Amino acid sequence: MILTMKHFILTAALLLCVAAASAQPARRGAPKINDDLSVTFQVMAPQAREVGVDICGKVYPMVREGDGPWRVTTDPLEPGFHYYFLVVDGFRASDPASKHYFGTGTDASAIDIPEAGVDFYLDKDVPRGDVRLERYWSPSLKTWRTAWVYVPAEYDNNPRKRYPVLYLQHGGGEDETGWTFQGKTDIILDNLLAEGKCEPMLIVMDYGQAGDFAKILLEETIPMVDSRYRTLADPKHRAMAGLSFGGGQSWSIGLKHPEVFSSIGIFSSGMFGGVGAGAYAPFSVESQLPELLADPAAFNAAHDVFYMSCGLGDPRIEHTRKAAEALQAAGAKVHFSAWPGGHEWQPWRKSLHEFVQLLFK
Structure with missing residues (x-):
């Protein structure tokens, strides 16, 4: 297929987005997946009174030490892709330190928990379409x-x-x-x-x-x-x-x-x-x-x-x-x-x- 310049630009932009979604390094403050598949979240919200993270049907209250970030570690989570939201003084928001996806009818944060022995959806050194x-x-x-x-x-x-x-x-x-x-x-x-x-x-x-x-x-x-x-x-x-x-x-x-x-x-x-x-x-x-x-x-x-x-x-x-x-x-x-x-x-x-x-x- 012969691509027009407009098609080429759109395709190039799209491929950059796809590459960014799968290959970019973790952002500062991004959630950390632990060995037991629990996840540690942190967020800077110095003016907030209460902060939590809503993931997998449970809200985990976060704790702040001194002037540092709010933090919490979840229970071990099921492998797979999970949307989540920060809850700041009662308001739900996406996490600025996380990748964003359109899901649940809005711009949502998400984390992908690896599944042992399952790699069919992971990047490999193969010809790419x-x-x-x-x-x-x-x-x-x-x-x-x-x-x-x-x-x-x-x-x-x-x-x-x-x-x-x-x-x-x-x-x-x-x-x-x-x-x-x-x-x-x-x-x-x-x-x-x-x-x-x-x-x-x-x-x-x-x-x-x-x-x-x-x-x-x-x-x-x-x-x-x-x-x-x-x-x-x-x-x-x-x-x-x-x-x-x-x-x-x-x-x-x-x-x-x-x-x-x-x-x-x-x-x-x-x-x-x-x-x-x-x-x-x-x-x-x-x-x-x-x-x-x-x-x-x-x-x-x-x-x-x-x-x-x-x-x-x-x-x-x-x-x-x-x-x-x-x-x-x-x-x-x-x-x-x-x-x-x-x-x-x-x-x-x-x-x-x-x-x-x-x-x-």
């Missing part, structure tokens, strides 16, 4: 939209080769940046490709909480991607997946449009239950997927991969497990996985890591 920023006009919204597109390292060196595409959606309270900065999608794919464990593919990450997203995706985003990239533009080479809210979109859009997508991934969706009374109607195969009951063989022929997952500590887990079992009993070939962790990025990283290895075989 690009994450490219694509701006495109939305006729339905009458505004410009931005999609992030992962491109494998080999893409520009194979000008005659075409590629399958995974459309990957974020969760509620996050945006199109989440799967790159929090999820480490590009690193996960680069590592898998270097090991020969998945097919080279493009991954499109777009903002999913604006207007009629089904219309935007099917009529605007996909045509844009097919026009700008060398794609295999048929359902057998197109997949959709998402986490939480994005998992529900993968069901309502991806699963309901087999003429567009042949593979679906649903990570930690609340549509099966576990998110509060009245949030969703009770799940039943009869009401949600009558086409499966009508002809299981035809349904399975149209869906190469039907993947569902959830964290073992997520309140959605038993509802998701029962839904997967009901679908399997009705004849669907569902791959179900449960991972340690709650409604958070570590199970979603593991879900993506497993899901992409099943695609486009």
Whole structure:
């Protein structure tokens, strides 16, 4: 693909952001992860009366000695990516000494606790792909939209080769940046490709909480991607997946449009239950997927991969497990996985890591 100067500048800026998010040295006063996976926080707030840190559902009061910083060490934390906030005299704020991410509907601080023996999302000395920023006009919204597109390292060196595409959606309270900065999608794919464990593919990450997203995706985003990239533009080479809210979109859009997508991934969706009374109607195969009951063989022929997952500590887990079992009993070939962790990025990283290895075989 020939890049315009505007595209080159946007792509270069984006790659600098990605590199900064993963490789920059710790800032002064940044949280320190201890050997037991507890975390020590400190903050300079000389005028404050009370300071705490809110992480993993618990507020830890901080203590100040003399004129120095406020400090606290947490309990040992579960491995994975955790948003947190400082609480200063009753007001929540992000930590100026930490990296910031768009999550929980706002600019949030976060810390990534390493998991022993798990390195598939860590930077390694392998060929690196690009994450490219694509701006495109939305006729339905009458505004410009931005999609992030992962491109494998080999893409520009194979000008005659075409590629399958995974459309990957974020969760509620996050945006199109989440799967790159929090999820480490590009690193996960680069590592898998270097090991020969998945097919080279493009991954499109777009903002999913604006207007009629089904219309935007099917009529605007996909045509844009097919026009700008060398794609295999048929359902057998197109997949959709998402986490939480994005998992529900993968069901309502991806699963309901087999003429567009042949593979679906649903990570930690609340549509099966576990998110509060009245949030969703009770799940039943009869009401949600009558086409499966009508002809299981035809349904399975149209869906190469039907993947569902959830964290073992997520309140959605038993509802998701029962839904997967009901679908399997009705004849669907569902791959179900449960991972340690709650409604958070570590199970979603593991879900993506497993899901992409099943695609486009």
